[in-house]
Amino acid sequence: MKRIVGILLACLGLAGMVWAQNTLSITGAGATFPYPMYSKWFDQYHKLHSNIAINYQSIGSGGGIRQITEGTVDFGASDGPMNDEQLKAYQDKHGFPILHFPTVLGADVPTYNIPGVNAELKFTPDALAGIFLGTITKWNDPAITGPNPGVKLPADDIIVVHRSDGSGTTYIWTDYLSKVSSEWKNKVGKGTSVNWPVGLGGQGNEGVAGLVKQTPDSCGYVELIYAIQNNMPYGSMKNSSGNFIKASLASVTAAAAGAAKNMPADFRVSITDAPGKEAYPISSFTWLLVPSKFSDASMRDAIKGFVKWMVGPGQDNTEALSYAKLPKEVVAKELKALNDVQ
């Protein structure tokens, strides 16, 4: 008996050694929003390249930035770009910069529950900022009824619902409101969580969606993907060209294309309120954070190979999971930037 166990253990050990020799294990951590996409990509990539296994922990963007700065993971991921202070902290610690690579696009949509109103509401930036600032308190405020002729809105108080947990969704939402309202910018600002002037908080997209569904006369925001997958009603937004655009994968990609012309070399760009006739204004990239220097050449080649595949053939799989894909201009720039990884 003992001998059989011994042989088994030896086999297991040998198998482990063989596996360890042939498989390069890459660890990443960060954003939760693109996690379904990433896990599918990593799985597919492993099938194509059986010697590379990528392990991704969706611990949140803040955690991703911290972990890559500490050097405990091989790459990070974030829904908001790292700020200058964080970039400097990374540079100081490692001696070389960290690079951002956009992977897919996401968007936030306003969702609401008004008894007796089934029409799709149109929101102007001013109306949305007013609702979330608490300066517009009734559904029949002229700022809301103006763009919605024919919709009978009640004279009831608006109950605002927002995320209570820190999240990239909130970052995109507040980034947009900061751009369209100077009062919001000065009073509240943008961040993964902010000091909300009014409203109730729900935990996660499902928490906000649940509160909105249950609370009459409420108005909240969720990720586009979440709204699509759960068949939630959501409003359209007036974009910078003055058109009311309903969020869709195409209109989100259009926003990225509009911003691509002025894309900075480091890809740290906000595409909320982007120019373009068809652009949906509350859109954003999500990024991979990749060190610009690797001491291990095989690790470097593996990560470069993966990023190249992800922005190339990998983009064909995005729409099945309701993520908007990158515009071609951005992909071309990313492939060029990938050469800076050494």
Next chain:
Amino acid sequence: MAGSRSFLSRLRDGDEIARLITFVFAGSVVLLTVLLVYELWVGSVLPRHKFGLAFFVTRVWDPVFDNFGALPFIYGTLVTSAVALFIAVPLGLGAAIFLAELAPARVSDTLEFFIDLLAAVPSVIYGVLGIFIVVPLMRDSIEPALKHTLGFLPLFKGPAYGIGFLAAGVVLAIMVIPYIISVSREILLSVPRDQREAALALGATRWESTWKVVVPFARSGIMGSIFLALARALGETMAVTMVIGNAPLISASLFSPGNSIASVIAGQFTEATGDLYLQSLIELGLVLFLLTFVLNGLARILIIVTSQRGSGMGNA
């Protein structure tokens, strides 16, 4: 050697080894507590220096402009726990008295099984229960009714959202009742038989013997069960965060949404990017520890005071 046997012989017998091992185990509890406080203390150095004691009285929690205060969360934690105990103590104690004193043993044991089952339900299940049953019930029936009858009190003013302090308190009450029942029942059952018999022999009715003799005798144990319930209520995270509304508000109205220390830490820790922000959340952990410590200390004092009074049996 002062002992009757030499150290070596005691070592050989195993007495000394057992003593040492159990001492290390007991000591590790103290060490763990000290380590925990130390980590929280060191991890919150930035906000401690920046805000000092103002952290306890600041009402703002603003991650964008780096201004943090714990007051709304302390308030929310205390209010929800108080509501929970206000509901759970009479209910739990009543049930415990029935099970220990009045119910037949078979009924009592069967019910005890269900109560233990309730205590083992994960808190997220209670949270879901809260969202789908308690909150709509609050919004559509209980809160309007309270407003209608007791609306003159500041406690029951304002719009009835359903979620808020009251809903969180009710869900917490449901969660802690099993603790109160289970522990109090055991304590009541352990009251010596002759106490009851003596009371009955003096002509007391069944209820008089229960209420005037058995319950006072078990008072410190019952207090213990209540403080166990309080400890659970203070630290409960998931169920609270799902029904409290998560807005850092301080309002006299129980209908208002609020937030608690545990729920804000759980909600914001993963995405906290700045150092000051992260460390302020850690300091909130320290505040919760302090709060639990102070309340536990008060509980001890209360138990000592009441059991001294109780042991005189002056009121029995």
